[in-house]
Every structure is written in structure tokens, then in C-alpha cells.
Amino acid sequence: MIYADNAATTKMSEAAVHTMSALLADTWGNPSSLYTAGQKAKEALEKARAEVAAAIGAEPREILFTSGGSEADNQAIRSAAELGKKAGKLHLISTAFEHHAVLHTLAKLEKEGFEVTLLPVHEDGLVRPQEVADAIREDTCLVSVMYANNEIGTIQPIREIGAICRARGVLFHTDAVQAVGHIPVDVLLDNIDLLSASAHKFHGPKGVGFLYAKKGIRLTNLIEGGAQERGRRAGTENVPGIAAMAAALTETIAAMPEVSARLAMLRDRLIAGLSKIPHAALNGDASKRLPSNVNFCFEGIEGESLLLLLDDRGIAASSGSACTSGSLDPSHVLLAIGRVHDVAHGSLRLSIGEDITEADVEYIIRNVAEVVDYLRGFSPIWRDLVAGKKEFIL
Ligand SMILES: *Cc1c(COP(=O)(O)O)cnc(C)c1O
DSSP: OEEETTOHHHHHHHHHHHHHHHHHHOOOOOOTOSSSSHHHHHHHHHHHHHHHHHTTTOOOEEEESSSSSHHHHHHHHHHHHHHHTTTTOOOEEEEEOOOOOHHHHHHHHHHTOEEEEOOOOOOOOOOOHHHHHHOOOTEEEEOOSSBBBBTOOOOHHHHHHHHHHHHTEEEEEETTTTTTTTOOOOOTTTTTTEEEEEEEGSSSEEEEEEEEEOOTOOOOOSSSSSSSSEEETOOOOOOOHHHHHHHHHHHHHHHHHHHHHHHHHHHHHEEEHHHHHHHEOOSSSHHHHHHHHBEEEEESHHHHHHHHHHHHHHEEOOOTTTTBBBSEEEEEEEEHOOOOOOHHHEEEEOOOOOOHHHHHHHHHHHHHHHHHHHHHHTTTTHHHHHTTSSSSOO
């Protein structure tokens, strides 16, 4: 199988598997216990915290371990909203193409009396810093803009947006789940106050992630109970998962310069090859995107059929996001960048990983071209387009 769905999840690295199994077997004490076995687990936990902090330029006490990216997003936004409420600031700013962990949290806050402005995303898949600046009001308590989009891979001007927020005294959160471990992220240089990340997107285990909160920002608990995580997230810590996350992150960051240069080269080859398919278009800016991400729309076909036929040919890819496949709505991300419904339905996301070869890339290009052509052969929409009853958009 050629696995080209790394934006949905990644395979655990050997280092992560090894770390996790070793701790499951030997370091199973409760880190809150005072005897030696507990303190051994506590040591592993704090070593992981230091490693994770170093990976993003933070201090260990600024890292809070969570169950993943979704929980970190929820807690970051809810915390900023609570702080805003205390100061009489009930306005939050985000963008139309965020992950649902952000969008649904904001929708819930709206029901609770907050006001939310969702900024538009331009056709190139990028948010404009000036539009962020223009949207900030006296009563704005948070700006939340994702670092890199999970569907179209576009990398946002985070440093500039962070600088604007800092200058205006507004908290800045970024969902960096697709960025951490893939491109350089530094919370100080990037002017970030709150950041979410998830282990299973960088070769760590599922069900583990972290929230960075700049020191001095008081977080709101989503889970009440014991005093773990400095009293901000109750529940006995998943020590083996957390240690495996740290191992995966340290390893992936060390390999990043070499891996990302190679992936960007193969990504560009995929983009060039797939662009030759008639009535196809790349989604999102060609260069301001993750080295791993390729996302196309093909007119006249359904993304789901494309995926199933590619699966038959040994290629695992995605259309829209995994969370919404099964529903008939096209991707909110593609709609946000201005793709119309019909076109958005025919999308394909390829998110490549370290193990991909040049031969795999050639195989993907050839098979996507064949399957698109085959599906168009019996698509009523394609027939109308060719007959001139409908106008081509791409
Ligand atoms: C995967 C993902 C999440 C959710 O992370 P989980 O650890 O699966 O909860 C949030 N945001 C983005 C951008 C993602 O890609």
C-alpha cells in the first residue's frame, strides 16, 4: 500500500513504539505516588515535558498534556473566552477554514453569548494579516488562526498575525496540529500565546497531545478532579503515550530539514503530474504549503468514488476530511476558498510521508489520471460539460 493520508494520521515511529512499550512494561507507576515506582513515572513525564517544550521554544511549565489536538483546541479557546468574559470582552476572531474542534467550540460559545467573527480565506488558501488587524475591536479577547490547514496544507502568516495581536493586546491561539513536527515552529519568534498539537500527526500515538500556554495565562479546566498538570487537567497521566509523543517529536524535528526538502521535491512532482489532467486545479497556494500536501479538484467526478478506486489500486488517500466523509456536504475548507459545490465534491488530498519513493509518485500520477478518466466516462455531469450544457469551471 502507498499511504498518502498522513494528514489524517501517521504511522508511529520505531522510537515512539519502543519508548511506549518499554514504559508500558516497566514504568507503570502513578506519577503522583511518592514511592520509587511512582517517582520513576514522574521523571519520565517531566523528561517528556522538557523535550516537548524544547521542540517549540517553550518552557516546560508552559506545556499541558492533553488527550490530543481537539482537547487542546477546546481548552485554549474556552480559556481565552473565560478570561475575556472577566474583562467584559466577548468578541472572538477566527477563520472560516479552521478544524471543527475550533469551529464547533466557537459555535458553542456563540450560544453562550459570545460574538464570533470568522474571517474569509482567500482563493490561495491564505488569511490576510491586514484583515485580522481590521477585525480586532476593543472587546476582542482572542484571535485563533490555524498554522497550516489540514486539507489544503496552506501555511498561514502566523508570525505577522501574532505580532498584530501582541501589539493590540489580544491573545493569539494557533491550531498547529499540522505544523508541529513538519515545519519549524517557535512560540517566541511566532508571537504565539496558545498553541495546540497532537502526537498522532507526527508519528506519535493517538489520544495524546499538548497545549502550550504562555506563562501567566490562566487556563480553564475542561476536566475537573485531581491536581495533575498543575491543577489544569485532572486525570492520571498517560505516561507511556506522553513519553512516546516526546520521542517522536524529538526524532521528527532532527530529521526535518532533510525530510522536508525531499518531500517538497516529490510534492512538486505530484503537482506537476496531476496538473496535466484536463479540467483539474490545485487547491491552495503552490509554494506556501506543507511539503507533504497535495490537494486537487477534478471537475465532473465524485471524490468518494475516486478514493475507493484508488484504494483498489493500493493507494490510501482522502477527499475532504476524514471527519466529514460519510456526509454529503462538501468540505467547508474548499467552500471557504471559493470552490463551488460541484467542484468541491471532486477533491483529492494526498498527504505524503517519509517512506514515499519516486516510483510511488509516478504510480500515483498514472493511476489518478486513469481513474479520473474512467469515472468521467459515466459521469452525467461530465457528459453535460462535454456537450456544452454546462460550463466548465476548471
Ligand atoms: C487532526 C487535527 C486535529 C485533531 O487532533 P486529534 O488529536 O485527532 O484530536 C485538530 N486540528 C487539526 C488541524 C488537525 O489536523
